[in-house]
Amino acid sequence: MPKFVEVAIALPIDRIFHYSVPEILSNDIAVGKRVFVPFQNRTVVGYAVGFSEKADVEGVKSIISIIDKEPILNEEMLKLTRWIKDNYFCSWGEAIAAAIPGGIKKGKVSLGERIKEPNIKVEDFPRSKAHVLTDEQSKALKSVLEAIDKKEYRTFLLYGITSSGKTEIYLQAIEEMLAKGRQAIVLVPEISLTPQTIERFVSRFGANVAVVHSALTPAKRFLEWKKIKDGKVQIVVGARSAIFSPMTNLGLIIIDEEHETTYKQDDVPRYHARDVAEERAKLNNCPLILGSATPSLESYYRAKHGEYKLIKLTKRIDERLLPKVKIVDMRMELATRKRIEIFSKVLLDAIDKTLKNGKQAIIFLNRRGFSTFVNCKRCGLVLKCKRCDTVLVYHFEKKKLICHYCDYTIQPPDICPKCRSSYIRYFGLGTEKVESEINHNFAHARIARMDSDTTAKSGSHDRILNEFKNGRVNMLVGTQMIAKGLDFPAVTLVGVVSADVTLNIPDFRSSERTFNLLTQVGGRAGRGEDGGEVIVQTYAPDHYAILAAAKHDYEKFYQEEIVSRKELLFPPFINLVKITVRARNEELTSKTASELALAIRGADPAMKVAGPAPAPITRIRGYFRYNILVKDKDRLVMVALLRKVLPLFKRPHGVLIAVDVDPISM
Ligand code: ADP
Ligand code: ZN
Ligand code: ZN
Numbered sequence: 036m037p038k039f040v041e042v043a044i045a046l047p048i049d050r051i052f053h054y055s056v057p058e059i060l061s062n063d064i065a066v067g068k069r070v071f072v073p074f075q076n077r078t079v080v081g082y083a084v085g086f087s088e089k090a091d092v093e094g095v096k097s098i099i100s101i102i103d104k105e106p107i108l109n110e111e112m113l114k115l116t117r118w119i120k121d122n123y124f125c126s127w128g129e130a131i132a133a134a135i136p137g138g139i140k141k142g143k144v145s146l147g148e149r150i151k152e153p154n155i156k157v158e159d160f161p162r163s164k165a166h167v168l169t170d171e172q173s174k175a176l177k178s179v180l181e182a183i184d185k186k187e188y189r190t191f192l193l194y195g196i197t198s199s200g201k202t203e204i205y206l207q208a209i210e211e212m213l214a215k216g217r218q219a220i221v222l223v224p225e226i227s228l229t230p231q232t233i234e235r236f237v238s239r240f241g242a243n244v245a246v247v248h249s250a251l252t253p254a255k256r257f258l259e260w261k262k263i264k265d266g267k268v269q270i271v272v273g274a275r276s277a278i279f280s281p282m283t284n285l286g287l288i289i290i291d292e293e294h295e296t297t298y299k300q301d302d303v304p305r306y307h308a309r310d311v312a313e314e315r316a317k318l319n320n321c322p323l324i325l326g327s328a329t330p331s332l333e334s335y336y337r338a339k340h341g342e343y344k345l346i347k348l349t350k351r352i353d354e355r356l357l358p359k360v361k362i363v364d365m366r367m368e369l370a371t372r373k374r375i376e377i378f379s380k381v382l383l384d385a386i387d388k389t390l391k392n393g394k395q396a397i398i399f400l401n402r403r404g405f406s407t408f409v410n411c412k413r414c415g416l417v418l419k420c421k422r423c424d425t426v427l428v429y430h431f432e433k434k435k436l437i438c439h440y441c442d443y444t445i446q447p448p449d450i451c452p453k454c455r456s457s458y459i460r461y462f463g464l465g466t467e468k469v470e471s472e473i474n475h476n477f478a479h480a481r482i483a484r485m486d487s488d489t490t491a492k493s494g495s496h497d498r499i500l501n502e503f504k505n506g507r508v509n510m511l512v513g514t515q516m517i518a519k520g521l522d523f524p525a526v527t528l529v530g531v532v533s534a535d536v537t538l539n540i541p542d543f544r545s546s547e548r549t550f551n552l553l554t555q556v557g558g559r560a561g562r563g564e565d566g567g568e569v570i571v572q573t574y575a576p577d578h579y580a581i582l583a584a585a586k587h588d589y590e591k592f593y594q595e596e597i598v599s600r601k602e603l604l605f606p607p608f609i610n611l612v613k614i615t616v617r618a619r620n621e622e623l624t625s626k627t628a629s630e631l632a633l634a635i636r637g638a639d640p641a642m643k644v645a646g647p648a649p650a651p652i653t654r655i656r657g658y659f660r661y662n663i664l665v666k667d668k669d670r671l672v673m674v675a676l677l678r679k680v681l682p683l684f685k686r687p688h689g690v691l692i693a694v695d696v697d698p699i700s701m
Pocket of ligand 2 (some may be wrong): 411412413414415416451452453454455456
C-alpha cells in the first residue's frame with residue numbers, strides 16, 4: 036500500500052495535494068473515489084487521482100472520510116479530465132468537477148429528492164422505423180461503419196445542406212452500434228433540445244435513450260447519470276456536458292450542428308466539446324461524426340486538409356429546392372422613402388401575400404427589446420448603463436430601460452437627466468418593436484414572439500412553438516432562438532429584418548456567424564410543398580457573407596473567409612489564447628495587462644503576443660477589461676508557457692485574470 040493518496044481539488048490551484056490515509060480507511064481508498072479532506076481550515080471534496088510513496092510537503096494531513104463505495108471516475112475519465120487540465124488552463128480538480136453532475140460535486144452520496152416523473156415518457160412518442168437510405172446517405176453511412184468495424188478513431192465531417200438526411204444517418208449508425216453492443220453519445224446545441232429533436236431519437240430507440248440538458252433538476256440529472264453509469268441506457272442525447280457521460284463501452288460520438296458556439300463552455304474549464312469529443316473518441320478508438328450545414332471554418336479546413344474525412348450530402352431528401360433569397364438594400368429604401376422604416380416595401384408585400392394565402396412567416400432579428408437606444412434630442416445625451424460601456428435598451432412590456440450585459444434597470448425618464456428637456460426619443464429596433472410594427476401593419480396577423488424575454492418561464496418555449504405548429508399563430512418573430520432546427524412545412528416566408536446586427540460585432544468571426552445565421556434561418560422557409568422565399572434586409576448588400584448566404588454557397592464563403600483568416604493569422608491557422616485582465620480601476624487594469632504581456636514576451640520571445648488592448652466593450656459590471664492575445668500553432672505550448680508565467684506574476688490586489696483557450700468571442 037503506497038503511503039500517500041494524491042487528491043485533486045476543484046480550486047484554481049494548479050497542483051494536486053498529498054494526504055495520508057488512516058488505517059481504517061486503507062482498504063477502501065481507491066483511485067476515482069471522492070474523499071473529504073481538510074484544506075486551509077475547511078473540509079472540502081477532493082478526488083483521489085493516484086498514489087505515491089513520497090509527499091511533496093512536510094506535515095501531510097490525512098483524509099477525513101471516503102464518500103463513494105465505488106469509484107465515480109474510471110481510468111478513461113481520469114485521462115480525459117487530465118487532458119482538459121493540460122489544454123485549457125485549469126486545475127485537474129476543476130476539470131473533474133465539470134465532468135460530473137452538480138449534486139455529486141458537493142459530496143452528496145445520493146440526492147434526496149424523490150423523482151415523481153421520469154425525464155421523458157417513452158409512451159408519449161410515436162414509434163418510427165428506419166428509412167431506406169438514398170445513395171448519398173448510404174455512401175456516407177458506409178464510411179462511418181467501416182471505421183466502427185475497424186475500431187479506429189476517425190473524425191468525419193458530415194457536411195450536408197439542411198434536410199439532406201444527416202439525422203437519419205446518425206440514427207442508423209447508432210442502430211449499428213447497438214447491434215454490436217456498444218454505446219453512443221449525441222451532442223446537440225442546448226437550444227435544439229426541443230421536443231422535435233428528442234422525438235427523433237426516442238421514437239427510434241425508446242427507453243434506451245437518456246436525455247440530459249441544463250433544465251433538468253440536479254436530482255433528475257443525477258438519476259440520468261446513474262442510469263448511464265449502470266449501463267441501463269446505451270444512447271445519450273444531450274447538450275455540451277453530455278460529452279462526459281459515464282459510458283464504459285463507447286462506440287460512437289456525434290456532434291450535430293458542430294459549428295454552434297454553445298459547445299464552448301464560457302466558465303472554467305473553458306473547454307470546447309468538439310475537442311473534448313475528439314480526445315474521447317481517441318481514447319475509445321471510435322469514430323466521431325461532426326454534422327453541419329455550415330461547418331465551422333476550423334472543421335472545414337481540417338476536412339480539406341485530410342485531418343478529418345469529409346462526407347458531403349448535396350441534395351435535400353425530397354429534392355426540394357432551397358428557398359430563393361432576395362437581398363434588399365436598405366440604403367435604397369432610405370433614399371426613396373421619407374423616414375426610416377423597419378420593413379421594406381418588398382418585405383411588407385411578402386408578408387401580406389403570405390397571410391392572404393393562409394401561410395406562415397418567420398421574422399428574424401437578432402436583438403431583443405423595443406428600442407435599442409434612447410437619446411435626448413436637445414443635448415444629445417444617450418442613456419447608458421451605470422456599470423457598463425453599453426447603452427440601455429427600452430423594453431416595452433416591462434416598461435423599463437435595461438442593460439443587456441448586467442441587467443441594470445431603470446425607469447424610462449420623462450425628462451432628460453442632463454438638460455431637463457422633454458425631448459427624449461427612442462431609436463433602433465429589437466424584436467418587441469418588430470412585433471408591434473407587424474401588429475400595426477397587419478390587423479389579421481396572429482403573432483408570437485420568441486426571445487429570451489418571452490421564454491424565461493419553463494415550458495414557454497415549447498408552448499410558443501406548439502401554437503405556431505398548430506396554426507393558432509401565423510407569424511413568429513424572434514432572435515437566433517428561432518433560427519435553428521424548426522421544421523414547419525407551412526412556413527413560406529422568412530424575413531430577416533437586419534442582417535447587419537451580427538455583421539457589425541467587432542470580432543474576427545462576425546462574418547462566419549452572419550453567414551451561419553442567415554443560412555440557418557433561411558433554411559426554415561420552404562420545407563413544405565408550397566416552396567419558400569427568404570428576404571434579407573441589409574445596409575451591406577455587397578458583403579461576401581450576405582451574398583454567399585443568399586446563394587446558399589458555403590464553399591464560396593469559405594474561400595473568401597479563409598483568405599482573411601490566413602492574412603490576419605486567426606484560426607484555423609493558429610490557436611488563440613485570450614487573457615483578460617479585469618479591475619475596477621482602468622489605469623490599474625491597463626498597467627497590469629501591459630506588465631503581464633511583457634512577462635509573457637520575456638518568457639518566450641518567439642511567442643506571438645498581441646496587445647494588451649481594451650476589450651470591445653471595455654467596462655462590464657464596473658470592471659474594466661483588457662485583453663492579451665497569444666497565438667501559436669500548438670495550444671499545449673501556449674498553455675504550458677502560461678502555466679510557467681502566471682503563478683510567478685505578481686497580481687496587484689483587486690485584479691482578476693482569466694485565461695480562455697480557443698475563445699469564441701473577443
Ligand atoms: P437533416 O438532419 O440533414 O436536416 P433529416 O435527417 O432531418 O435531415 O431529414 C429530413 C427529413 O427527411 C426528415 O423528415 C427525415 O425523416 C426524412 N428522411 C431522411 N432520410 C430519408 C430517406 N432516406 N427517405 C425518406 N425520408 C427521409
Ligand atoms: Zn438632454
Ligand atoms: Zn450594464
